[in-house]
Amino acid sequence: MEMTSDAALVSAATAGDESAFRQLYRAYVRPVFWIAHGIVGSPPDAEDVAQETFVVAWRRLPDLALEGDSLLPWLATICRFQAANRLRRIRRDRDHQTAHEDPIPSAVSVEQQVIASDLAERILAEVASLGEVDRDIFRLCVTEGYGYRAAAEEIGIAHGSVRNRLSRLRTRLRGAIPEESGS
Structure with a gap:
């Protein structure tokens, strides 16, 4: 059944x-x-x-x-x-x-490499003129990829301070290093 x-x-x-x-x-x-x-x-x-x-x-x-x-x-x-x-x-x-994945590099012209190199040098010169705490924030957050909290713990300041200072740094860098017109 x-x-x-x-x-x-x-x-x-x-x-x-x-x-x-x-x-x-x-x-x-x-x-x-x-x-x-x-x-x-x-x-x-x-x-x-x-x-x-x-x-x-x-x-x-x-x-x-x-x-x-x-x-x-x-x-x-x-x-x-x-x-x-x-x-x-x-x-x-x-x-x-x-x-x-390793991205396949696209063909980059020598001109683009020179422009990128020049831009990197100008950014580094501007960062070098920053105070020690701001340089540390830039290094940790932008260069090394730290999050706000991790950078704050590393430096020993408040999380909100890192976020606010980094925002001001980005604004300062954009103003100090104008975008190239063209292309």
């Missing part, structure tokens, strides 16, 4: 009946796939999310207290969490990959 109610199938699967879980899988794999696809947007990722959903469901089945006639709302909740995890992983991997 084939069991048809989700409650009976869940009960049998919880007791270790793999065929009961297989029936649940067959009944709900397509809706779970389409929920996942709607979130992650790609069929291969949606397939992975659907599979991960059923793996998690199998592990959590003993703790399930079915609140209705259908297992689908519970599976949909698991699917949404798995899809969100997949999206975070995809974004993290993409960000990590782009952060570590």
